[in-house]
Amino acid sequence: MTDPKKYKELQYLDRNESQYGPSPKCYDFLKTVTINELSNYSREFAFGIKSSLSKMIADEFKLPEKQVILSYGSEDLLKQIIHYYLDRKEKILIPREAWWYYKKVAYEVGGFNVEYPMGKGFEDGVATYTYNVDKMIEIYDREKPRIVLIASPNNPTGNKISKEDLYRFLDACRGALVMIDEAYWGFGSMENDYVKPFLDEFPNLVICRTFSKYFGLAGLRIGYAFTGKNLEELMNYTVRYLGFNQISEKVGAIAYKDLEYYEKITKLMQEDKEYFYKEFSKLDGFTPYKSYANFMLVDMPHGIRKDLNKFLKDRNLLIKFLDEEAFKTETRITLGTREQNMYLMDSIKEFLSKK
Ligand SMILES: Cc1ncc(COP(=O)(O)O)c(C=O)c1O
Numbered sequence: 001m002t003d004p005k006k007y008k009e010l011q012y013l014d015r016n017e018s019q020y021g022p023s024p025k026c027y028d029f030l031k032t033v034t035i036n037e038l039s040n041y042s043r044e045f046a047f048g049i050k051s052s053l054s055k056m057i058a059d060e061f062k063l064p065e066k067q068v069i070l071s072y073g074s075e076d077l078l079k080q081i082i083h084y085y086l087d088r089k090e091k092i093l094i095p096r097e098a099w100w101y102y103k104k105v106a107y108e109v110g111g112f113n114v115e116y117p118m119g120k121g122f123e124d125g126v127a128t129y130t131y132n133v134d135k136m137i138e139i140y141d142r143e144k145p146r147i148v149l150i151a152s153p154n155n156p157t158g159n160k161i162s163k164e165d166l167y168r169f170l171d172a173c174r175g176a177l178v179m180i181d182e183a184y185w186g187f188g189s190m191e192n193d194y195v196k197p198f199l200d201e202f203p204n205l206v207i208c209r210t211f212s213k214y215f216g217l218a219g220l221r222i223g224y225a226f227t228g229k230n231l232e233e234l235m236n237y238t239v240r241y242l243g244f245n246q247i248s249e250k251v252g253a254i255a256y257k258d259l260e261y262y263e264k265i266t267k268l269m270q271e272d273k274e275y276f277y278k279e280f281s282k283l284d285g286f287t288p289y290k291s292y293a294n295f296m297l298v299d300m301p302h303g304i305r306k307d308l309n310k311f312l313k314d315r316n317l318l319i320k321f322l323d324e325e326a327f328k329t330e331t332r333i334t335l336g337t338r339e340q341n342m343y344l345m346d347s348i349k350e351f352l353s354k355k
Pocket residue numbers: 015016072073074075076099151154155181183209210211212218221222223
């Protein structure tokens with residue numbers, strides 16, 4: 001049982017940030033930053049590339065460098081893509097059970113949202129949300145949106161779409177620009193082998209990723225995306241001729257190569273997810289959902305939300321009690337360190353024992 005006195009400051013388990021922090025090699029590099037790196041623009045544009053980071057990623061995926069675009073976090077990618085391609089009165093197709101930001105961004109350009117619902121089922125005995133591809137295709141055919149968005153793993157539900165389902169869906173909506181938001185890539189699977197074949201086959205596809213989540217570098221604000229061949233305008237639009245942030249890029253590249261560090265953390269997190277599935281399932285009225293991300297959606301009895309929120313806050317624990325159309329009784333818990341996770345679970349149990 002963790003002593004609450006140990007946590008003197010608020011623990012933000014509500015923002016899907018990394019509680020372990022990035023690879024220590026990132027700090028080692030930051031201690032060596034030179035004056036030139038601070039005062040000069042990056043010189044890489046002279047070599048016909050945007051940056052060494054986009055080149056490194058492109059080489060790994062055997063793609064031309066220009067097909068890897070960079071941005072100020074993947075939030076910025078989303079914004080740029082939608083602002084660039086969505087005209088007034090045009091539609092974007094998004095999941096109903098999804099990140100609230102998707103619902104807002106189309107309105108910024110006078111477009112509007114059409115939503116597809118997720119299904120529900122079980123995976124390995126754990127409740128899960130599912131992508132219902134037949135339904136998605138039916139809605140796509142009816143609505144003919146300009147942009148389609150899939151998030152995998154999805155926030156806040158934590159589920160992902162299988163490669164087979166993704167292929168089937170992409171095949172059915174070749175007329176649209178399709179964005180896959182993979183901000184939570186890495187936690188549940190490190191699969192990459194579909195990226196190049198899918199980009200080759202679907203030239204209007206963009207796969208967005210970020211250094212914020214798996215790599216624990218949200219403060220650096222670096223997102224990147226793989227773009228299909230037809231999206232030359234997007235590739236040009238997102239280029240910054242004076243370069244990006246060369247220090248952030250170098251930190252990103254160092255993190256990207258330190259697989260050993262991140263695999264260790266992901267393994268701990270996976271064990272903690274198993275612990276959460278088991279423990280939440282034992283509590284009356286609680287349902288944990290399968291998570292391929294660094295957070296978990298947990299359904300809880302509605303009646304305890306207010307008191308539980310206060311109880312946890314008094315113990316310096318913040319989790320996200322969702323209150324939106326698709327989620328009225330669910331909370332989203334960001335996976336913390338092992339100690340934070342145990343502290344949270346012990347605190348919830350203590351709250352329930354006092355009821
Ligand atoms: C689903 C999803 N996509 C994208 C982002 C944006 O992340 P960033 O801009 O830090 O890359 C977030 C942030 O929480 C998210 O939840």
